[in-house]
């Protein structure tokens with residue numbers, strides 16, 4: 048009896064906290080990032096996304112319009128129906144995550160969900176080409192003609208979409224039933240696709256977009272999420288088995304950064320679901336390899352193929368790297384992940400956005416050390432990157448604030464409004480008021496009780512101070528890279544002080560400035576300094592923002608999204624090796640690979656097949 052009373056009392060006392068923790072705010076981004084998010088959302092209100100047949104053609108196999116085969120230049124061209132569930136699943140995923148309980152989030156959304164059950168095959172999977180005999184050897188052909196692996200890729204994206212839709216519409220029983228049937232399909236595939244005796248089948252193709260390693264393992268993400276939603280152990284156990292089998296294929300370089308990074312996101316989710324630190328250790332080790340190895344460029348982006356040099360990037364891979372860093376920041380609290388997410392957002396991610404708001408492939412300027420700039424050309428990938436770009440914004444919105452009983456943590460100095468059930472938190476970037484200030488961020492609470500406000504001290508800020516509404520100094524307590532008001536407040540303006548800094552090409556600060564004779568990267572606040580053209584001279588050091596502007600270097604402006612530009616100053620190693628590789632700039636053709644299925648010109652060979660582990664799945 049006393050015990051029950053105690054529980055009741057505890058429940059009552061913990062209610063406000065529980066309500067707060069479960070209360071996901073409705074976030075609206077402002078400023079440059081908010082405009083980019085809005086453009087990304089609006090992109091789905093025009094061709095080809097106003098065509099339901101175009102969206103669902105990877106489920107139905109139907110002819111969406113007379114322009115299905117029109118080629119890359121036509122907006123209604125419908126490629127990749129063999130990637131069943133890819134376009135349709137990505138569409139469902141982001142619309143569900145933005146729906147806030149409203150089926151009318153997009154004109155095609157409700158109808159697509161309603162007719163989904165008729166497209167689900169008896170085995171639980173979706174396939175535009177009809178029934179697939181999964182026991183047959185893998186049909187390794189290419190991204191256009193292969194059937195099995197592309198369908199696995201697409202179904203993995205659709206599983207994420209169905210889980211998010213089920214989460215958004217918890218009363219929609221048919222939706223959840225479909226998600227479970229698709230999850231059960233992957234549960235049943237374990238003996239077929241995670242079988243150490245069939246390694247030659249798995250390694251019989253490459254590791255590009257229709258490869259086994261690219262297409263099979265990303266289902267881990269949806270499976271862990273389905274377990275979280277339903278509590279069903281079998282989905283988690285399947286993801287655990289896949290993660291163990293994946294280990295032997297997971298190495299660098301690899302030909303598909305997007306697939307590899309989806310898997311790293313899955314491993315973080317597995318860590319959260321199991322608390323088994325070995326998953327987190329794998330991802331953190333991979334993070335180190337990517338950054339110190341130059342796979343991640345100074346602008347915080349990554350290329351389509353996960354290599355130091357390649358001719359183009361991919362919006363999906365950049366968005367995955369972004370959401371991976373957000374996830375790592377969330378689970379570890381380590382500053383380096385928040386810093387990388389901020390770097391990616393302000394530099395490469397925004398630079399990958401097309402004028403219409405979509406995302407895609409931008410030509411890259413590379414020398415022997417990696418990316419040093421971007422080409423002026425960008426091609427929207429309407430079948431993948433435009434969706435994943437919006438997924439990046441969805442993830443950003445959910446990682447801006449962390450509200451608890453004790454405080455309100457703000458991870459980014461950005462403009463936004465976050466509406467909770469009981470009030471609103473507003474973050475505004477304000478003009479600087481004195482020399483040495485990089486930016487000011489005012490956070491005020493409207494309707495929310497006063498609390499301790501805690502902001503992250505970014506790597507580009509030498510010091511963070513704060514003032515109250517009346518301009519008087521607010522004492523801050525700095526701990527673990529975060530600065531918190533010493534007492535609960537309803538408003539504070541945080542002042543980030545700093546200056547121009549130099550880094551090497553691996554994101555490492557050069558405290559004494561550029562090293563004579565070596566290339567470097569210049570930064571100011573969260574943005575790198577970039578200049579139009581292919582090269583920029585190293586400025587005399589120390590320098591001022593005015594001197595840099597006079598030299599053509601500016602904190603990465605939106606105006607450079609469509610122009611050839613560089614963010615590495617100083618000497619490049621452009622020497623072409625005796626045997627030229629395809630990714631040596633300049634690219635002479637914009638999209639040689641999509642039209643033929645293979646790269647034209649001198650090709651950099653695909654990465655070698657994954658090493659075949661001897662004697663077991665966990666090699």
Ligand SMILES: [Zn+2]
Nearest residue numbers: 363428431432
């Ligand atoms: Zn893409």
